[in-house]
Amino acid sequence: MNKISLSSGYFDLDRYTNPAKLEIAGKTTLNAINMCTDLVLDIHIQEGALLVLNLFDYNEITKHKIRITSEKNSKVEFNISFIAMNDYSLDIETTINGDNILNDVKIRGINETAAVNITLNGIALKNCKESVINEYAKIINTSDKETSLVPNLVVNTNEVIANHGISIGGVNEEELFYLMCKGISKANAIKLIEEGFILSIMDNELKERIKNILLGR
Amino acid sequence: MLKINNISVEADKHLILDGLSLNVEEDEIHVIMGPNGAGKSTVCKAIMAHPDYKIKKGFIKFNGKTISSMSTDQISREGIFYLMQNPTEIPGVTNAELLRAVTHEVNENKSIFEFNKELNQICSELNIDKSYIHHEINMRMSGGEKKKNEFLQLYELKPKLILLDELDSGLDVDALKDLSTSLLKYKENNHASIIIITHHTNILEYITPDHVHILTNGKIIKSGDAQLAKKIEKEGFARAIDVDEV
Numbered sequence: 001m002n003k004i005s006l007s008s009g010y011f012d013l014d015r016y017t018n019p020a021k022l023e024i025a026g027k028t029t030l031n032a033i034n035m036c037t038d039l040v041l042d043i044h045i046q047e048g049a050l051l052v053l054n055l056f057d058y059n060e061i062t063k064h065k066i067r068i069t070s071e072k073n074s075k076v077e078f079n080i081s082f083i084a085m086n087d088y089s090l091d092i093e094t095t096i097n098g099d100n101i102l103n104d105v106k107i108r109g110i111n112e113t114a115a116v117n118i119t120l121n122g123i124a125l126k127n128c129k130e131s132v133i134n135e136y137a138k139i140i141n142t143s144d145k146e147t148s149l150v151p152n153l154v155v156n157t158n159e160v161i162a163n164h165g166i167s168i169g170g171v172n173e174e175e176l177f178y179l180m181c182k183g184i185s186k187a188n189a190i191k192l193i194e195e196g197f198i199l200s201i202m203d204n205e206l207k208e209r210i211k212n213i214l215l216g217r
Numbered sequence: 218m219l220k221i222n223n224i225s226v227e228a229d230k231h232l233i234l235d236g237l238s239l240n241v242e243e244d245e246i247h248v249i250m251g252p253n254g255a256g257k258s259t260v261c262k263a264i265m266a267h268p269d270y271k272i273k274k275g276f277i278k279f280n281g282k283t284i285s286s287m288s289t290d291q292i293s294r295e296g297i298f299y300l301m302q303n304p305t306e307i308p309g310v311t312n313a314e315l316l317r318a319v320t321h322e323v324n325e326n327k328s329i330f331e332f333n334k335e336l337n338q339i340c341s342e343l344n345i346d347k348s349y350i351h352h353e354i355n356m357r358m359s360g361g362e363k364k365k366n367e368f369l370q371l372y373e374l375k376p377k378l379i380l381l382d383e384l385d386s387g388l389d390v391d392a393l394k395d396l397s398t399s400l401l402k403y404k405e406n407n408h409a410s411i412i413i414i415t416h417h418t419n420i421l422e423y424i425t426p427d428h429v430h431i432l433t434n435g436k437i438i439k440s441g442d443a444q445l446a447k448k449i450e451k452e453g454f455a456r457a458i459d460v461d462e463v
Contacts, residue, residue: 196309
């Protein structure tokens with residue numbers, strides 16, 4: 001098994017590797033501009049660990065399956081941004097396996113031309129206490145293909161707070177009007193809004209790299 | 218400079234402005250006052266071609282061009298700046314990115330160095346923190362900070378006509394005084410015209426208008442000089458309007 005252990009640091013996930021399992025200890029930030037088209041990640045958050053995982057997807061075809069299992073006293077901030085250029089499938093499952101855990105998943109995506117299929121599963125196992133699961137996903141959909149976003153919360157305890165919020169819509173009309181009021185054409189204003197939308201949840205260092213990638217968009 | 222000729226404007230199938238006319242010349246300050254719901258903000262939105270506000274009758278010209286048939290971005294590039302009552306927040310897009318995008322729209326050949334230098338100078342001039350330049354547009358800002366942020370854009374975009382919709386809302390006394398001073402300085406240096414939309418006279422303590430108009434029921438029903446604003450402040454809208462002028 002391709003297993004990588006990361007502990008207390010700032011790492012880049014090589015954009016072409018496809019590790020099967022990541023072991024996280026300490027305070028770890030993992031940034032990934034993902035070029036894998038078929039990413040399978042199994043992430044284990046050890047007791048007391050903190051993981052900030054920023055993942056940006058800009059692929060022709062993408063099919064991801066990401067599993068995160070958190071042990072007690074740990075925290076995960078998982079931010080995913082994507083521009084779906086072709087069919088995009090994302091299956092995320094976060095599992096709380098102990099007390100005092102925070103799992104925070106944010107997804108921002110742009111769907112211009114593709115069929116997008118996202119499943120978000122947040123699971124709290126029995127006897128977990130004082131833990132929180134948050135799942136928030138927003139998609140700007142300008143495609144005439146289907147965008148499917150399914151949030152699931154499976155909670156086996158009454159001492160866990162689990163939240164989810166999703167939205168699928170077009171470009172915000174007031175934001176568009178504001179930018180056009182400054183002299184920006186409609187097409188360029190939409191591009192700015194879309195890129196700002198997906199960048200706003202990314203790490204600052206990663207933002208600059210993503211902007212460079214998007215220059216030729 | 219700006220000629221609004223007998224416009225009627227609808228929003229959501231409701232007639233909001235009904236035969237409104239207004240002429241604004243270069244270097245003039247006009248104030249449009251009126252009670253809540255009179256249609257004051259609609260004047261700005263109609264000028265800027267907001268998609269929810271449709272001009273059903275009449276036209277608007279700016280420097281001889283009919284802008285009422287132009288798109289919002291074209292109108293802005295003609296030299297009109299609209300400062301909204303509550304400026305919109307745009308996540309992930311910085312002021313620098315917005316302003317850089319505008320320079321690309323007008324094919325202005327300005328190097329990054331020159332551009333940054335200009336923005337830094339503006340921040341010093343306006344006494345605002347340089348971090349505003351790379352701040353996401355109006356995000357996590359107080360009402361006053363948002364208005365200052367808009368002034369950074371205003372100074373860089375160098376409009377010929379400024380539309381101020383309730384500038385004083387969300388501002389404390391000091392902030393209102395500072396922004397009024399910056400506004401007058403801009404006007405003096407650029408011979409710009411200003412339309413101020415307000416229902417209070419707070420801002421008029423710092424800015425003396427050339428013309429004051431009272432708008433009710435979608436029409437300007439009375440115009441005068443700065444004395445009219447004082448009369449409104451003292452007597453209220455109802456008494457400031459002479460019955461035979463309604």
